[in-house]
Amino acid sequence: MSGEESFALALCDGRVYTLWKELVDKLRGKAPLIILPEGENAKELPVLRRLWKKLWQYQVDKGQTILCIGGGSTLDVCGFAAATWKRGIPFVSVPSTLIAQIDAAFGGKVGINFKKGKNLIGTYTQPKAIWVYPGFLHTLPPPALRAGWVEAYKHALIEGGTLQEEVHSTSFRTIPSLELLRRLVQVKERLVAEDPYEEQGRRQVLNLGHTLGHVWESLSLQTEKPLLHGEAVAIGLVQELYVSVKRGELAESFWMNVVGKWRTEGLLLPLPPFTWRIWEKFLLQDKKIRDGRIFLPLFLQGGRIVLSAVSIDELRFSIKAYKELIS
């Protein structure tokens, strides 16, 4: 990190500022501070409107840079405000959660939710710089740290080899080193560089576990204790791997190895209540159905990930298998 840059405005998640006041104040220097609502609550049109108003009040101009500090949601809305202010001003992102440090802050996706639809409004806009400081993770609640490790695990599955072994054998209560963070980010950056605007399907392997994960995440928003994004992806990942097992394209032992890791980390969480009708409605919000099949990336033997047509019944079957696993 560098404290040398001068910023026109600093935008920071409220929780992060409470915990890291001194560091944030050092980074922002003389830049006025705007505090944002915590987490996903920040990704709403009224918050975006408030940010535009602040950019207007402080007369932020094209030559100036703004500083954005927080988790993935904070960086999403702040990055979108910067991307659209005077047709785009530079911004520096400082991710404060594990998931943002290895995933959300990278790839250039910025935006907000709309009418309960995730990321319906947004652009692809790269920050000028991303400053990663693992120290933030010491104040992250353990469930959020663990949820971040799930995305790390997904990146490690995509990469395979020693990275996969290393993440598998690391406790999800560990604060990763800057070196490990760098290796995990590189998995995403490589895929993003190959397909920056998601036009060629190369980035889609990053959706591993996310098709079903998003359904559980959305369903759980209706409950008293919503799942964290990473917790929902953990469920989705085990279920989607099972589709490959059932097809005979992945060894059951590989799947059981992941299940065992999840069990150790307490990630085999109960599913939010649902009926199959509602489950299907949420599934199809996200994905298009063609001839009763939807397309998602499947992890196959040897580590290949292939975009495949999967039937609704295959997905239902894998959910039933998951239910038996946790019963």
Add this chain to the structure above:
Amino acid sequence: MSGEESFALALCDGRVYTLWKELVDKLRGKAPLIILPEGENAKELPVLRRLWKKLWQYQVDKGQTILCIGGGSTLDVCGFAAATWKRGIPFVSVPSTLIAQIDAAFGGKVGINFKKGKNLIGTYTQPKAIWVYPGFLHTLPPPALRAGWVEAYKHALIEGGTLQEEVHSTSFRTIPSLELLRRLVQVKERLVAEDPYEEQGRRQVLNLGHTLGHVWESLSLQTEKPLLHGEAVAIGLVQELYVSVKRGELAESFWMNVVGKWRTEGLLLPLPPFTWRIWEKFLLQDKKIRDGRIFLPLFLQGGRIVLSAVSIDELRFSIKAYKELIS
């Protein structure tokens, strides 16, 4: 124009739809129609929000294209809605005014006004196609047609040669041919191609007449009969050319030639009421001042256009010269 493309949604200026119902219905085919408020009133956050809501209601997806029909303001807000919906969906622009057909629809600038500041929120996003149909100009009110010719004149000044002669000798009540529209657009497209994101100053020659023009446009918004954009640019252009005359860098006869054309077309309009204090405030909203000077493109002898530091006093002097001209 082509009626073969299929659209997910058609957005059209209310005035244009009333006048060109049959054509618009043919172009949109089965696409649902959304009517927008006329002109600059469309470039507001509530209208943008309504467009996002329609995109949501009709579940418009990344593979689908929307159709946008109207003047520059309509195309600006519709293009921005498309640019930000699901991180960008394709749109086809159909400009219905002269100014949009040679200028506003081209160059990829989309966006809305914010807190009375013009184009404060926006992006650079190119439409998939721009369909130009000169027939629309037959129903354009004569002042709007004339105002469009002012921008044509500016493009012709930039280009010089036969284009300049042709536009100078054409009545501003004429409907231009498709061929002439094409030549006028090419002036802008060439400059945009050299500097798509306005990073190198190449596009700034397009601001000829606009520094002072914007001031008169903003000031006149407070009056009962606001100036059209092109009318304000006409005033600004004559005044900014005078700066070069006064510096001895442009022949007075060249300037008088433009003044004569303006007189013929009834474009030497009275200035909106102002005090120098308020005039300066509006001037500096748009431009940054450095050591009492601001930078604007100046048209010099031989047709060269150079970004120059101009003092506030030089601008005041040229306004006084304009006042004498019309008194």
